Amino acid sequence: MTDISAHAHAIAQTRKRTWFKLETVFDHAILILGSLLMLLPLLIMLQTVTTPDLETMKLGPTFTIGTELDDNFRKAMFEASGFSGQNTGMNMLKNSMILGLGFALGKIVIGMMAAYAIVYFRLRFATLAFWLIFTTLLLPLEVRILPSYEIVQQLGMMNTYQGLIIPLIASATATFFFRQFFRSVPEELIEAARIDGAGPIKFFIDILVPLSQTMIAAMFIIMFVYGWNQYLWPTMITTDENMYTLVRGIKQIVQTLEGNNIPEFGRANMLALIAILPPVLVVIFFQSWFVKGLTESDK
Amino acid sequence: MAQVSLDSVRKIYPNGAEAVTPSSFHIEDGEFVVLVGPSGCGKSTLLRMIAGLEDITEGTLSIGERIVNDVDPADRDIAMVFQNYALYPHMSVRKNIAYGLKNRKTPKDVIDAKVAEAAAMLNLNDYLDRKPSQLSGGQRQRVAMGRAIVRDPALFLFDEPLSNLDAKLRNQMRIEIKALQRRLGVTSIYVTHDQVEAMTMADRIIVLNGGRIEQIGTPSEIYHNPASTFVASFMGAPPMNLVAGELSEGILSFAGLDVPMTVDHRGPVTLGLRPEDLFIDAKGPIAMEVDLVEELGAHRLLHGRVEGQQLTVHLAKEIAAKTGPLRLSCDPSHLCLFHPDTGKRMDVRHKATPQARSNTTVESKA
Numbered sequence: 001m002t003d004i005s006a007h008a009h010a011i012a013q014t015r016k017r018t019w020f021k022l023e024t025v026f027d028h029a030i031l032i033l034g035s036l037l038m039l040l041p042l043l044i045m046l047q048t049v050t051t052p053d054l055e056t057m058k059l060g061p062t063f064t065i066g067t068e069l070d071d072n073f074r075k076a077m078f079e080a081s082g083f084s085g086q087n088t089g090m091n092m093l094k095n096s097m098i099l100g101l102g103f104a105l106g107k108i109v110i111g112m113m114a115a116y117a118i119v120y121f122r123l124r125f126a127t128l129a130f131w132l133i134f135t136t137l138l139l140p141l142e143v144r145i146l147p148s149y150e151i152v153q154q155l156g157m158m159n160t161y162q163g164l165i166i167p168l169i170a171s172a173t174a175t176f177f178f179r180q181f182f183r184s185v186p187e188e189l190i191e192a193a194r195i196d197g198a199g200p201i202k203f204f205i206d207i208l209v210p211l212s213q214t215m216i217a218a219m220f221i222i223m224f225v226y227g228w229n230q231y232l233w234p235t236m237i238t239t240d241e242n243m244y245t246l247v248r249g250i251k252q253i254v255q256t257l258e259g260n261n262i263p264e265f266g267r268a269n270m271l272a273l274i275a276i277l278p279p280v281l282v283v284i285f286f287q288s289w290f291v292k293g294l295t296e297s298d299k
Numbered sequence: 300m301a302q303v304s305l306d307s308v309r310k311i312y313p314n315g316a317e318a319v320t321p322s323s324f325h326i327e328d329g330e331f332v333v334l335v336g337p338s339g340c341g342k343s344t345l346l347r348m349i350a351g352l353e354d355i356t357e358g359t360l361s362i363g364e365r366i367v368n369d370v371d372p373a374d375r376d377i378a379m380v381f382q383n384y385a386l387y388p389h390m391s392v393r394k395n396i397a398y399g400l401k402n403r404k405t406p407k408d409v410i411d412a413k414v415a416e417a418a419a420m421l422n423l424n425d426y427l428d429r430k431p432s433q434l435s436g437g438q439r440q441r442v443a444m445g446r447a448i449v450r451d452p453a454l455f456l457f458d459e460p461l462s463n464l465d466a467k468l469r470n471q472m473r474i475e476i477k478a479l480q481r482r483l484g485v486t487s488i489y490v491t492h493d494q495v496e497a498m499t500m501a502d503r504i505i506v507l508n509g510g511r512i513e514q515i516g517t518p519s520e521i522y523h524n525p526a527s528t529f530v531a532s533f534m535g536a537p538p539m540n541l542v543a544g545e546l547s548e549g550i551l552s553f554a555g556l557d558v559p560m561t562v563d564h565r566g567p568v569t570l571g572l573r574p575e576d577l578f579i580d581a582k583g584p585i586a587m588e589v590d591l592v593e594e595l596g597a598h599r600l601l602h603g604r605v606e607g608q609q610l611t612v613h614l615a616k617e618i619a620a621k622t623g624p625l626r627l628s629c630d631p632s633h634l635c636l637f638h639p640d641t642g643k644r645m646d647v648r649h650k651a652t653p654q655a656r657s658n659t660t661v662e663s664k665a
């Protein structure tokens with residue numbers, strides 16, 4: 001009796017194990033396939049960047065690695081493509097940085113303060129205000145782009161960093177996440193701080209901001225990438241080549257065959273590579289915080 | 300150090316719930332007062348009103364000579380220890396303790412000295428640079444105590460500070476807190492729903508029930524002379540036995556027990572008997588059917604029925620016991636009588652001279 005049942009048990013176990021393994025192989029196959037699919041454009045970019053433009057034009061993407069990397073890099077970063085000679089890669093990188101950072105930090109500061117007001121102060125219409133802010137999620141920039149443009153134009157903020165950043169700075173997403181976070185901060189902590197003599201501003205700076213660290217990091221990633229990748233808005237607001245961002249500037253480079261000009265594949269792809277690098281670095285750097293901020297509540 | 304006076308202090312929450320009915324009491328300088336009562340009876344609300352974390356709907360509250368109804372918590376000269384410690388998670392122990400002083404713009408060297416003194420007093424020296432998350436529950440609670448001590452408050456407020464600790468640590472911290480309070484001599488108000496904590500720590504106990512003060516008294520008064528059936532059943536483990544008896548013509552009768560006494564009441568009464576005031580007596584008047592013997596090491600508890608009513612008897616460990624029929628006797632001088640409807644205690648004058656209680660002479664022939 002016991003022998004038989006033990007045997008059956010063993011069989012069941014082996015069967016379970018092989019089945020489990022098959023499943024793992026299958027899962028991994030899907031994952032590997034998916035990541036290859038996503039990596040492919042990146043690999044093509046990498047290849048193009050090292051090859052002379054003529055070759056790329058003739059052969060398309062190949063498996064050979066060329067020798068033009070440094071030349072393409074120099075062209076992309078230090079040579080201007082426009083008439084004014086100011087939209088070098090370096091300059092565009094700077095503009096993109098200012099936009100990305102200003103956008104992310106601005107949204108975090110505004111979102112935190114809005115959430116602070118909504119959660120901690122007995123405002124008469126706090127809930128209503130919150131839901132009003134929340135519904136603006138339904139009105140992305142594209143919907144209100146003409147009025148926004150008009151306002152910026154009337155304020156004389158065309159071709160300025162303020163004009164690029166300020167109209168986009170109010171964030172329902174950040175307000176929402178910070179509100180949820182603040183509501184999870186234990187009541188006792190607030191009371192202890194009150195007894196310890198921390199007023200509203202002290203409480204915010206001494207306690208709430210440090211507690212929100214991980215949340216801030218998470219928001220920073222999302223907002224930085226979002227701001228960095230803005231295309232439509234900078235295209236409308238910046239007409240001055242001096243103000244171009246990377247994402248917008250790539251478009252400027254000749255990519256089609258016109259007359260005697262060979263499309264500058266190497267240069268354009270180099271800029272594209274540079275444009276994806278900072279968001280990737282930000283994500284890698286803040287990754288562990290990101291997960292913590294959105295999942296953990298360690299208070 | 301200060302006295303605390305409440306004059307008809309009342310709390311009605313915005314949703315209309317009256318959490319504390321008008322309550323008045325006075326706490327002397329240096330006194331350790333425990334607020335005790337079942338969950339939801341308004342202990343925390345009362346304490347939080349004293350702390351200034353909750354508005355006082357009506358009445359006046361004074362700490363020291365000052366009426367503080369409208370004074371900010373930070374300016375009431377109080378310190379509070381919370382149930383969940385409420386330590387700032389991102390600050391080191393040192394910073395946690397110093398935060399209140401820093402906000403008061405205390406000079407740095409004074410802060411350092413006070414933190415060092417408190418840390419020494421609470422055995423926290425080795426942990427000053429740790430974060431609260433790296434401490435055990437007991438250590439965290441000590442940090443919370445440290446934060447309270449360094450402020451040199453006139454009044455300590457504790458809201459169930461030990462209820463998150465395990466039983467052993469709770470006993471230890473209970474003694475530590477009490478000793479510390481004795482040493483510092485700071486007036487303290489301590490909220491708990493644990494009647495053991497209340498009995499052991501308090502100079503005076505305030506028993507609350509449903510937002511009302513049921514009784515104020517020393518632990519011994521509360522225990523031996525409960526003002527109502529509520530207090531009788533709430534204080535003491537096991538609680539006082541409450542059974543239905545009958546009063547007629549100066550005689551109290553319950554299950555074969557007849558005690559002559561003078562009371563201004565006729566008819567049914569509620570009779571209160573502490574389990575330790577009952578003892579086994581082969582010729583005793585009370586016949587009990589024991590259902591269960593609870594072994595507690597230092598003593599035993601017999602649970603059973605007398606004429607269909609539940610009764611618990613407390614026996615010293617020397618006395619053997621088993622389930623089955625048993626005869627009991629009791630010391631009539633320790634009887635309490637309560638009004639059967641209101642539950643309020645009735646004054647009793649005993650006619651009979653109290654007979655000596657004699658546990659040891661009793662045989663346990665169950």
Ligand SMILES: Nc1ncnc2c1ncn2[C@@H]1O[C@H](COP(=O)(O)OP(=O)(O)OP(=O)(O)O)[C@@H](O)[C@H]1O
Nearest residue numbers: 312314316318337338339340341342343344345492
């Ligand atoms: N903010 C509030 N709004 C409305 N009612 C409240 C509020 N806080 C407490 N109450 C009510 O007031 C009553 C007393 O609450 P309180 O917190 O003082 O009880 P407690 O004695 O401290 O109980 P516990 O032992 O569970 O802590 C309860 O009935 C509770 O529901």
Ligand SMILES: [Mg+2]
Nearest residue numbers: 342343344458
């Ligand atoms: Mg409470």
